Amino acid sequence: MKHIVSFSGGKDSTAMLLRMIELKMPIxxxxxxxxxxxxxxxxxxxxxxxxxxIGQRITTLRPKKDFDWWMLKYRPKNTKYPGIKGxxxxxxxxxxxxxxxxxIMRKYQNSLGExxxxxxxxxxxxxxxxxxxxxxxxxxxxxxxxxxxEQDWKDIQTALKNYLESExxxxxxxxxxxxxxxxxxxxxxxxxxxxxxxxNTGKYISTTGFEIVCSCPKGKAIKIPEHVAE
Numbered sequence: 001m002k003h004i005v006s007f008s009g010g011k012d013s014t015a016m017l018l019r020m021i022e023l024k025m026p027i028x029x030x031x032x033x034x035x036x037x038x039x040x041x042x043x044x045x046x047x048x049x050x051x052x053x054i055g056q057r058i059t060t061l062r063p064k065k066d067f068d069w070w071m072l073k074y075r076p077k078n079t080k081y082p083g084i085k086g087x088x089x090x091x092x093x094x095x096x097x098x099x100x101x102x103x104i105m106r107k108y109q110n111s112l113g114e115x116x117x118x119x120x121x122x123x124x125x126x127x128x129x130x131x132x133x134x135x136x137x138x139x140x141x142x143x144x145x146x147x148x149x150e151q152d153w154k155d156i157q158t159a160l161k162n163y164l165e166s167e168x169x170x171x172x173x174x175x176x177x178x179x180x181x182x183x184x185x186x187x188x189x190x191x192x193x194x195x196x197x198x199x200n201t202g203k204y205i206s207t208t209g210f211e212i213v214c215s216c217p218k219g220k221a222i223k224i225p226e227h228v229a230e
Contacts, residue, residue, distance in 0.1 A: 002028040002115040006105075007050075007058060009043045011153055013120035014050065016142050020118065021054055025142075028115075030058045031108070033101050038067050061104055067097060109137060116140055124149045159187035167192055167217050 003026040007013045020027060032047060051058050063070070072086040087096045109115065116138045121128050123144050163169065163180065166187075180187075195216040198204040202218035203211055213219045 002112055003118065004028060004109065004112065004115050005030045005118045006120070007032045008120070009046050009050075010120070012122055012143060014046075015148065015153075016118065016120040017050070017054070019146070020142060027056075029112075030056065031105065032058050032060050033105055034060050034062045035067055035097065035101065036062065038097075061108055063100055063104055067100075070096065070100065118142055122150050123147045124151070155188055156184055159184045159190075162190045163187045165192075166190065 005013075005017055005020065005027055007017055007030045009032060017027075017030065034044075036044075047058060047060075065074075070087055071089065074086050088094070090097045109117065114137075118140050120143055121141050123146070126144060129141055129144065163184075168174075192200065194200055195214060195218065198214040198216060198219060200216070200218050202214055202216070202222045204214055206212050213222055213224060
């Protein structure tokens, strides 16, 4: 029984893959479908970055003819309209690109014999789950088992934003990534102490009516123009 990770390059499948590696779960192969030339360049760069980070090759599957050909040049057989070329732009009720991806992935997977396919559906996406055993294929959903949700992703983004904007980072007291991630929940509702003088604006008005640059971190971050003597 082989263990295959279905990897889309998105946040969910990336989180699933990295956590599986951390837990030392068995991974025989990582499958990614490249829908070039329609793939986002950022996704392509992310795939390369993940490969380097985990030190393992990601198997990339592609159609023999790219999606542009299927959309614009494909000629169906036995059609009432022989002059029409291409499947046209994908529509919600005509997702031919999804079908093409599914068929290519399934053909490759069937060549592997019996295997477990790990899919990155989140805990709050259980309506998408289709557990089954098809021709020796078993699907598993680690994010569901770990109860990782879409809200977790949003919370981590908020926590990271609070951390990067904190006084600690401003003073170069930066944590390594693993330490931060183990304690990211501490930053979710973090708020900087409010300076009693400037209320974190960096400046305040003195009792004599002059604008003063505060000595707090916000004030120290303000660049004061130099006065050049005439």
